[in-house]
Amino acid sequence: MDVELPAQVRRWKDRMHRFVAEELMPLEPDLPPFANRLPAEDIAALVRRMKDAGLWALAVPREFGGGGLGWVGLCALREALGHTTLCSLGKLLGAEPPVLLYDAGEDLRARYLLPTIAGERYGCFALTEPEAGSDAANLSLSAVPDGTGHYLLNGRKVFSSHADEADYALVFGVVPQGPGQAGGITLFLVDRGTPGFHWVRRIETMGGDRPSELVFENCRVPDANRLGATGKAFDLAQRWFACDRIALQPPIALGAAARSLALAQAAGVAPALELGRLALGLHAARAMLYHAAAKADRGEDVRHDASLVKATATSAALEAVERAMAWFGPRGYSRALPLERYYRDLRRFPIAAGTYEIQQFVVARGLLRGYAGLDRMAAPL
Amino acid sequence: MPDAVAAARVAARALVESVLAPQADRPADAGVLAAIAAERRRLGLWGVTVPAEAGGRGWSWPQQAALQEECHRVPAGVWTGQALAAGEPPAPLYGAAAGVRERYLRPCLDGRRTAVQVWGADHGGIQGVWVRPARGGVVLRGHLEGVPAYAAADLVLLVLPRPEGGGLDAYLCDRDLAGFDAGPAGETMGRMRLVDLTYQDCFVPEGRVLRDCDLPARRWRANRQAAVLAAGALGAALASLEQGIAYARRRVTFGRPIGDRQAIQWMVADGAREVYGAQVLVARAAEGGGSSAEALDEAVRAKVYATEAACRILDRVIQIHGAYGYSRDLPFEGLWRELAAYRFLEGRNDELLAALAPATVSGLQL
Numbered sequence: 001m002d003v004e005l006p007a008q009v010r011r012w013k014d015r016m017h018r019f020v021a022e023e024l025m026p027l028e029p030d031l032p033p034f035a036n037r038l039p040a041e042d043i044a045a046l047v048r049r050m051k052d053a054g055l056w057a058l059a060v061p062r063e064f065g066g067g068g069l070g071w072v073g074l075c076a077l078r079e080a081l082g083h084t085t086l087c088s089l090g091k092l093l094g095a096e097p098p099v100l101l102y103d104a105g106e107d108l109r110a111r112y113l114l115p116t117i118a119g120e121r122y123g124c125f126a127l128t129e130p131e132a133g134s135d136a137a138n139l140s141l142s143a144v145p146d147g148t149g150h151y152l153l154n155g156r157k158v159f160s161s162h163a164d165e166a167d168y169a170l171v172f173g174v175v176p177q178g179p180g181q182a183g184g185i186t187l188f189l190v191d192r193g194t195p196g197f198h199w200v201r202r203i204e205t206m207g208g209d210r211p212s213e214l215v216f217e218n219c220r221v222p223d224a225n226r227l228g229a230t231g232k233a234f235d236l237a238q239r240w241f242a243c244d245r246i247a248l249q250p251p252i253a254l255g256a257a258a259r260s261l262a263l264a265q266a267a268g269v270a271p272a273l274e275l276g277r278l279a280l281g282l283h284a285a286r287a288m289l290y291h292a293a294a295k296a297d298r299g300e301d302v303r304h305d306a307s308l309v310k311a312t313a314t315s316a317a318l319e320a321v322e323r324a325m326a327w328f329g330p331r332g333y334s335r336a337l338p339l340e341r342y343y344r345d346l347r348r349f350p351i352a353a354g355t356y357e358i359q360q361f362v363v364a365r366g367l368l369r370g371y372a373g374l375d376r377m378a379a380p381l
Numbered sequence: 382m383p384d385a386v387a388a389a390r391v392a393a394r395a396l397v398e399s400v401l402a403p404q405a406d407r408p409a410d411a412g413v414l415a416a417i418a419a420e421r422r423r424l425g426l427w428g429v430t431v432p433a434e435a436g437g438r439g440w441s442w443p444q445q446a447a448l449q450e451e452c453h454r455v456p457a458g459v460w461t462g463q464a465l466a467a468g469e470p471p472a473p474l475y476g477a478a479a480g481v482r483e484r485y486l487r488p489c490l491d492g493r494r495t496a497v498q499v500w501g502a503d504h505g506g507i508q509g510v511w512v513r514p515a516r517g518g519v520v521l522r523g524h525l526e527g528v529p530a531y532a533a534a535d536l537v538l539l540v541l542p543r544p545e546g547g548g549l550d551a552y553l554c555d556r557d558l559a560g561f562d563a564g565p566a567g568e569t570m571g572r573m574r575l576v577d578l579t580y581q582d583c584f585v586p587e588g589r590v591l592r593d594c595d596l597p598a599r600r601w602r603a604n605r606q607a608a609v610l611a612a613g614a615l616g617a618a619l620a621s622l623e624q625g626i627a628y629a630r631r632r633v634t635f636g637r638p639i640g641d642r643q644a645i646q647w648m649v650a651d652g653a654r655e656v657y658g659a660q661v662l663v664a665r666a667a668e669g670g671g672s673s674a675e676a677l678d679e680a681v682r683a684k685v686y687a688t689e690a691a692c693r694i695l696d697r698v699i700q701i702h703g704a705y706g707y708s709r710d711l712p713f714e715g716l717w718r719e720l721a722a723y724r725f726l727e728g729r730n731d732e733l734l735a736a737l738a739p740a741t742v743s744g745l746q747l
């Protein structure tokens with residue numbers, strides 16, 4: 001399975017592979033079965049070593065002090081990271097700020113974006129509500145201007161990953177339409193500790209990700225912490241989500257699946273035909289992934305590609321890990337191998353950040369309505 | 382439904398209500414297992430697999446399947462599938478010599494010990510235990526990896542083919558047997574723990590060898606496959622799919638219940654087809670009762686079909702519930718993790734399928 005990556009990306013990917021093998025894999029036994037956390041001092045040491053190795057913030061644009069490797073670079077690094085079950089450790093991903101922050105103005109850039117890139121602050125993403133998952137526009141958290149240059153936030157958020165460790169949250173709320181005032185879904189940066197911002201609980205899951213439930217009760221947020229225009233949160237999201245959809249889950253899933261198949265192959269438990277079929281599926285998904293990432297780097301519209309890539313890569317990877325587990329029989333089921341952990345962690349991908357069914361829907365709708373065309377999907381690079 | 386099967390269902394539901402459902406969130410510790418055992422005795426659900434001549438209740442396979450199917454409708458029934466092994470000693474013990482019965486069968490029926498039958502013959506194909514005749518008994522040597530350590534089981538009936546050819550013998554392996562070691566229990570994806578059994582030149586005296594136990598050992602395995610694993614997987618899948626359907630009617634996105642969307646309807650319909658198939662196969666296998674070679678094969682088919690289907694169905698039910706399905710606020714992700722083990726218990730599905738393929742294909746020609 002070889003894809004042609006630009007030489008510079010290739011070099012960094014190799015270094016990331018080494019970092020994973022030397023620094024992260026040895027810590028796998030320390031990872032608690034149902035949490036993505038390690039002792040704070042271990043994390044701090046890892047972050048330091050990542051920075052020393054030059055692996056920190058590599059994909060962040062140069063204008064923000066990053067390495068400027070772009071989306072292809074980010075995919076490559078994360079694919080290497082997928083080779084360890086530590087791949088979903090929140091703070092290791094701190095090197096990648098929430099992409100929406102790239103659109104922040106001077107002030108928010110200084111207070112949130114740059115410290116996040118430096119690894120000093122850490123943000124979580126709070127969009128989903130009990131009655132608004134796939135149907136994200138159905139939000140009810142209200143953000144009402146109080147006439148003093150602040151908004152009062154009231155409502156509940158669920159499934160916010162890493163909110164238990166985060167210093168601030170990107171909160172989506174609904175500003176009511178007033179006389180002479182535009183309303184709509186708006187994005188706010190809310191610091192942990194702001195009065196009225198209550199962290200309620202961790203929601204335990206099948207895997208290590210334990211997203212949180214958050215409640216906002218008359219939480220006063222200054223207008224200066226509004227990111228983007230009132231009512232325009234989804235315009236921002238439109239711009240960035242497609243790239244996220246390509247670069248966050250698929251490469252991790254593919255790295256994990258590649259390691260799983262390699263383990264099965266080395267142990268001689270994989271039936272050849274099945275192994276070949278699954279490996280080919282991953283190979284194709286990977287080719288699609290890097291094709292789409294390259295398009296994103298050229299600034300092309302990748303919304304259609306993003307859904308195709310996410311649905312293809314995450315389902316192919318999940319199937320491969322699940323089969324590898326089954327081939328190993330009881331050993332695959334036990335914690336002695338990384339497979340059961342991978343399966344439990346990867347199972348969130350067809351749900352979180354846009355379900356499999358929603359990706360399918362987006363793809364079909366695009367084609368049926370003519371926004372997308374089959375002949376335009378993979379124009380030669 | 383024959384009266385006896387209907388009565389089995391009624392008793393099983395009573396067990397579910399009184400003890401299994403309320404235990405759902407508790408760890409399967411000794412206290413919980415003891416409470417379940419006490420309640421099973423009170424309800425007459427103890428020793429059901431054991432024939433009356435051997436001191437049990439002698440339930441038919443359809444009755445046993447009904448019991449497991451009902452118990453598996455709640456999550457606790459799945460992880461206590463192992464608890465239901467208490468009081469149900471493996472069949473090779475029924476016809477053993479009086480002394481062996483006294484020492485091994487009776488304590489199992491009394492609830493003082495728990496025995497499990499371990500199939501050493503085809504375990505992974507790449508490992509195993511070798512038997513060497515010795516004066517006054519045999520010597521066992523070898524290693525079995527990843528054997529389910531049923532809660533509190535303290536007696537292993539290791540079933541192996543006789544080295545010189547011929548039938549199967551079973552070796553009664555107590556904890557006190559010198560050279561026999563059931564290593565530390567390893568954690569898994571679910572509640573079950575796995576142990577590695579090691580035999581280091583372990584001498585088993587003739588008195589602890591059950592010779593020529595082909596029939597009871599095979600029937601017992603088929604009984605587990607059909608009446609516990611297949612029927613249980615069916616119960617869990619059916620109950621979960623019902624909840625998935627209820628949620629699909631309730632959960633609204635983009636102004637309509639998600640059950641109005643074909644993406645969800647297909648999951649429901651695929652699940653329904655598989656539940657139907659599992660129901661029919663489990664019923665056939667239970668009625669066959671392992672009484673012929675063909676009936677033994679049918680038990681294997683039911684096991685493979687129902688356990689594979691149950692995992693797929695649970696996966697879809699997780700998906701229907703979205704993030705809630707993935708969370709431990711709902712039971713489905715945990716059920717998936719438990720049922721994943723059913724695919725290798727009492728034989729790995731891939732190996733069983735391969736071994737059965739010729740018979741299954743020729744059966745299709747009839």
Ligand SMILES: Cc1cc2nc3c(=O)[nH]c(=O)nc-3n(C[C@H](O)[C@H](O)[C@H](O)COP(=O)(O)OP(=O)(O)OC[C@H]3O[C@@H](n4cnc5c(N)ncnc54)[C@H](O)[C@@H]3O)c2cc1C
Nearest residue numbers: 127128133134159160161352353355357634642700703704
């Ligand atoms: C581990 C994990 C971490 C998460 N982290 C975050 C986070 O950090 N921040 C955040 O804001 N959110 C997060 N989420 C929430 C996630 O984004 C939502 O779960 C997702 O958007 C789906 O919403 P839902 O769970 O409410 O499912 P629903 O929207 O209720 O969907 C239920 C089922 O119906 C299907 N469905 C829904 N509508 C349709 C339709 N129109 N057609 C066909 N099928 C449909 C779905 O595909 C799904 O199978 C996380 C979720 C998980 C599991």
